[in-house]
Amino acid sequence: EENADINDLFISFTSDGEKNYITTSGEILNLTGDDFESLKNNFEVYLENGDFDEADINKDLLRYKGFALSDEYMRMLLSLAVIIIVIIAISSIFVIRNSFAISITEKTKLYGMLASIGATSKQIRHNVLFEGFVLGIIGIPAGILLGVGVIALLVVILNALLENMLNGISFVYAVPWWVAVISAVMSAVIILFSTLSSAFRASRIAPITAIRGNNDIKINKKKSYKSPKFIKKLFGVGGEIAYKNLKRSKKKYRTTVISIIITVAMFISISTFIEYGLKIAGDHFKDISYNITVHANDKLSYDEYENVYKRIIADTDINSSIKACENYYGNIVGLTDYYTEDAKAAELSGGDLAYVFGVDNKSFKEYVTALGYNYDDVKDKALITNDFKYYNSDNILIKGKEFDLPMNTVVKLYPNGTPSYTEDDIKEIQKTDPDFVYNPDDYKSVDLVIYDTINKEVPGSIVSSIMSTLNEGSVLVSEDYFKKLFAEDNDHTTGVIVIDSADPVNTVEYINNLDIENLDVFNINEQKEQMNAIVLIIAIFAYGFIIVISLIGITNVFNTINTNMRLRSKEFAMLKSIGMTKKEFNRMIRLESLFYGLKSLLIGVPLGLLGGYAIFKATGNTIMLDYSFPTMAVLISIVFVFFVVWLIMKISISKVNKQNIIETIRNDNI
Numbered sequence: 134e135e136n137a138d139i140n141d142l143f144i145s146f147t148s149d150g151e152k153n154y155i156t157t158s159g160e161i162l163n164l165t166g167d168d169f170e171s172l173k174n175n176f177e178v179y180l181e182n183g184d185f186d187e188a189d190i191n192k193d194l195l196r197y198k199g200f201a202l203s204d205e206y207m208r209m210l211l212s213l214a215v216i217i218i219v220i221i222a223i224s225s226i227f228v229i230r231n232s233f234a235i236s237i238t239e240k241t242k243l244y245g246m247l248a249s250i251g252a253t254s255k256q257i258r259h260n261v262l263f264e265g266f267v268l269g270i271i272g273i274p275a276g277i278l279l280g281v282g283v284i285a286l287l288v289v290i291l292n293a294l295l296e297n298m299l300n301g302i303s304f305v306y307a308v309p310w311w312v313a314v315i316s317a318v319m320s321a322v323i324i325l326f327s328t329l330s331s332a333f334r335a336s337r338i339a340p341i342t343a344i345r346g347n348n349d350i351k352i353n354k355k356k357s358y359k360s361p362k363f364i365k366k367l368f369g370v371g372g373e374i375a376y377k378n379l380k381r382s383k384k385k386y387r388t389t390v391i392s393i394i395i396t397v398a399m400f401i402s403i404s405t406f407i408e409y410g411l412k413i414a415g416d417h418f419k420d421i422s423y424n425i426t427v428h429a430n431d432k433l434s435y436d437e438y439e440n441v442y443k444r445i446i447a448d449t450d451i452n453s454s455i456k457a458c459e460n461y462y463g464n465i466v467g468l469t470d471y472y473t474e475d476a477k478a479a480e481l482s483g484g485d486l487a488y489v490f491g492v493d494n495k496s497f498k499e500y501v502t503a504l505g506y507n508y509d510d511v512k513d514k515a516l517i518t519n520d521f522k523y524y525n526s527d528n529i530l531i532k533g534k535e536f537d538l539p540m541n542t543v544v545k546l547y548p549n550g551t552p553s554y555t556e557d558d559i560k561e562i563q564k565t566d567p568d569f570v571y572n573p574d575d576y577k578s579v580d581l582v583i584y585d586t587i588n589k590e591v592p593g594s595i596v597s598s599i600m601s602t603l604n605e606g607s608v609l610v611s612e613d614y615f616k617k618l619f620a621e622d623n624d625h626t627t628g629v630i631v632i633d634s635a636d637p638v639n640t641v642e643y644i645n646n647l648d649i650e651n652l653d654v655f656n657i658n659e660q661k662e663q664m665n666a667i668v669l670i671i672a673i674f675a676y677g678f679i680i681v682i683s684l685i686g687i688t689n690v691f692n693t694i695n696t697n698m699r700l701r702s703k704e705f706a707m708l709k710s711i712g713m714t715k716k717e718f719n720r721m722i723r724l725e726s727l728f729y730g731l732k733s734l735l736i737g738v739p740l741g742l743l744g745g746y747a748i749f750k751a752t753g754n755t756i757m758l759d760y761s762f763p764t765m766a767v768l769i770s771i772v773f774v775f776f777v778v779w780l781i782m783k784i785s786i787s788k789v790n791k792q793n794i795i796e797t798i799r800n801d802n803i
Contacts, residue, residue, distance in 0.1 A: 142185075151200050154190070162188055212751035213406070220402055220744060222319070224682060227395045228689050229323050233265065233331040245340045254336035261335055265328030273320050277313050284308060290673065294666040368720045374708070375721040379728055386729075389693045393733035393778070394740065396686025397770045400679060401741025404766035406748050407675040423453075424637045424658035427644060429628035433651050435616065438628040441649060445630065449640045455596065455631040456493040458615045460548070465581060465608070467544040468536065475533025476521070489515075489546075489608045491615025492596055500596040500609075504587060511584050513617075514541070516609045519586035538586050546581035548619045579618060583608075691781050694729075698785035706794045726782045730774045737774075738767055 150157040159169045162178075162185055171178050178188045244257050288306045360376040368375070379386045427445070429438050442456045492500070498508045501516070521535050562569045587609075596609075610618070619626050634640040637658045644654045709718065742763070749760050 230327040248340040257336040258332040261332035372724040375724040392689040394737040397737030398740035402744030405745030423633045425632040427630035428653040450635040452633040457629040458491040464547040497611040514582040514584035545578040
């Protein structure tokens with residue numbers, strides 16, 4: 134439209150266009166060189182040549198579809214995916230393998246009887262393989278259907294929780310066919326190798342040995358099976374027998390221990406993944422104790438801004454508030470002279486760029502008093518944040534103190550920046566801005582007294598909540614001192630009202646109804662709710678996954694221990710028949726539980742920590758996180774292992790105790 138002031142063109146790319154959105158956008162806009170490169174990092178691109186003045190790319194939509202992610206994030210996601218898939222694959226292999234190993238152990242006598250009446254090794258192998266085939270035919274389709282059903286449920290939950298955040302976008306139910314194929318193939322391969330191993334083992338057992346049931350106990354005549362003296366002292370004869378039995382029955386013992394190790398390692402690894410996921414998702418809002426921010430641009434005078442603040446405070450239900458001023462353009466010359474070795478190692482830049490934040494005198498006084506300063510000493514001076522986290526060019530996280538500033542250091546502040554225009558620069562600017570006049574007096578410096586350096590966080594302080602959202606090297610001053618530093622007509626000074634409201638919705642509505650053109654209102658509470666929804670979704674995925682894995686592990690451990698206890702029922706009956714008391718018998722079982730738990734934890738905990746550290750390394754190069762030892766996950770694992778093993782042992786033994794001693798011995802006698 135030639136007569137229109139602004140013409141907008143909205144374009145929707147094809148699937149291939151979305152995958153290569155940078156190239157596609159560049160072709161449409163006829164971009165080359167730096168303009169083309171700017172497409173990679175910017176949402177909005179300003180153009181000087183061609184048919185368009187500017188272009189906006191909806192990268193939010195592209196990210197939802199899996200595009201427009203940086204190389205670092207893609208590497209992080211790929212690394213996390215590989216780690217999680219490896220954990221799942223390993224656990225699946227051991228769970229299925231152990232299940233078949235238990236099955237073969239339980240049916241050893243059956244296979245011995247079949248062999249004694251003429252069944253060949255080949256027939257026994259086919260029997261085991263066919264059992265695996267039947268289980269696969271039932272289990273694989275059932276698993277795929279269950280997975281598809283869970284995905285459908287999660288899509289519904291996602292859309293319900295993120296309805297306000299997605300702005301009309303919704304997740305759709307779609308399962309790629311190749312995912313089901315890969316799952317089926319992986320499961321089939323695992324079942325095949327698990328059954329092959331068990332099948333060959335079953336077919337090689339001599340019939341008499343299998344029927345007698347002593348093939349799992351190997352006695353090495355050259356090796357002593359003496360138990361340490363402290364075991365007999367602590368647990369008596371029963372404990373000594375238990376220790377020697379574990380030494381002799383290594384196959385049964387190993388199968389049980391491996392089951393527990395896998396469960397513990399997976400629990401700790403996935404718990405670490407959850408911890409970092411929740412930390413990443415909730416870190417930004419963790420210490421923010423306000424729910425509304427009001428920005429007044431530089432068109433409002435100090436007095437107009439003051440009147441707006443008074444009206445809001447008087448007419449709305451507010452718990453606490455701060456009236457602040459901010460300047461994001463002034464330069465402080467001389468700060469880099471005080472860089473610490475930490476800052477130099479972090480390759481920090483921009484130490485002379487100032488972000489000056491002034492808060493009303495009452496709030497400033499409360500804040501500096503909480504820091505332990507005398508207000509009269511600080512009211513006409515500045516505080517500067519001094520803690521930082523930074524990744525250097527080698528992707529190594531460096532954190533520390535940015536400045537080594539003596540108290541009451543005086544530096545030069547240039548409220549309007551420090552430009553050094555040449556005549557050619559001025560002429561170039563005047564081509565696009567004819568009214569531009571370079572006046573050196575506009576760029577004079579003032580003395581800024583930095584009283585001391587501070588950390589960003591002071592618990593319980595609303596000022597601290599604001600400071601925690603700012604970059605390192607931010608300057609905090611009182612409102613009175615701010616006005617001395619920056620003139621009222623400074624083009625880069627804006628007002629900020631920070632509010633903790635009891636009723637944020639009505640407060641926002643009231644401010645909007647003031648109909649003041651130069652006010653922008655943001656309901657942080659909505660962002661908090663959106664972030665809480667994201668955290669909840671992560672928790673649903675992660676804890677759901679951990680519950681499934683834990684249930685698989687518990688089931689596997691229960692089957693292993695329960696089968697072992699039943700297979701040893703004749704052994705227990707013999708011990709009781711020769712005079713072992715119930716007290717000694719219980720000691721023996723408790724020691725076995727202790728050994729199962731200790732050995733499993735000694736191997737499982739380090740493996741879990743290793744998996745957790747791998748997850749940390751996968752996320753740490755992209756998101757600034759410190760490594761935190763998963764203390765709670767380790768403690769839960771320790772309690773979980775000993776409790777579950779003890780409980781399973783107790784349940785299994787209660788069944789054994791109900792058996793008649795004589796009938797149990799006669800039942801397996803040949």
